[in-house]
Amino acid sequence: xxxxxxxxxxxxxxxxxxxxxxxxxxxxxxxxxxxxxxxxxxxxxxxxxxxxxxxxxxxxxxxxxxxxxxxxxxxxxxxxxxxxxxxxxxxxxxxxxxxxxxxxxxxxxxxxxxxxxxxxxxxxxxxxxxxxxxxxxxxxxxxxxxxxxx
Numbered sequence: 179x180x181x182x183x184x185x186x187x188x189x190x191x192x193x194x195x196x197x198x199x200x201x202x203x204x205x206x207x208x209x210x211x212x213x214x215x216x217x218x219x220x221x222x223x224x225x226x227x228x229x230x231x232x233x234x235x236x237x238x239x240x241x242x243x244x245x246x247x248x249x250x251x252x253x254x255x256x257x258x259x260x261x262x263x264x265x266x267x268x269x270x271x272x273x274x275x276x277x278x279x280x281x282x283x284x285x286x287x288x289x290x291x292x293x294x295x296x297x298x299x300x301x302x303x304x305x306x307x308x309x310x311x312x313x314x315x316x317x318x319x320x321x322x323x324x325x326x327x328x
Contacts, residue, residue, distance in 0.1 A: 181311050181312075182311075182327075186307060187216070190220050191219055199227070201228065207299060208282050221281050229249070230249075242258065242261065243256050252278035268291075285298075
């Protein structure tokens with residue numbers, strides 16, 4: 179587990195950029211936090227870093243899912259805030275994601291569909307900034323986090 183203090187939106191986007199460097203095909207990153215905690219800001223930094231360009235990265239609150247063609251594999255960005263039932267993730271293309279990487283806001287709403295092998299990122303407002311807690315689950319994440327944040 180790692181705890182990081184993020185003083186600004188720029189720091190939150192930068193953390194996303196650092197996670198982009200660790201991202202591999204088949205990875206799942208579950209983003210937890212209240213409204214306004216910085217989940218979409220982190221995703222924006224991750225996707226822009228991964229693509230190597232300024233890319234519009236809207237919150238998929240209404241579309242529920244957005245896909246980006248990354249270098250080598252697609253990246254799926256799910257926002258499950260408005261999901262009524264966990265099984266509804268199947269209608270969003272959930273089964274199409276194993277060939278890419280998956281970023282999930284409000285992951286608890288995926289229920290039993292949320293894979294065990296994932297990186298959980300908990301974001302919370304802390305003073306004037308944010309705090310991020312990174313909790314690796316499954317194979318490989320702890321080693322990657324240790325290398326990146328040593």
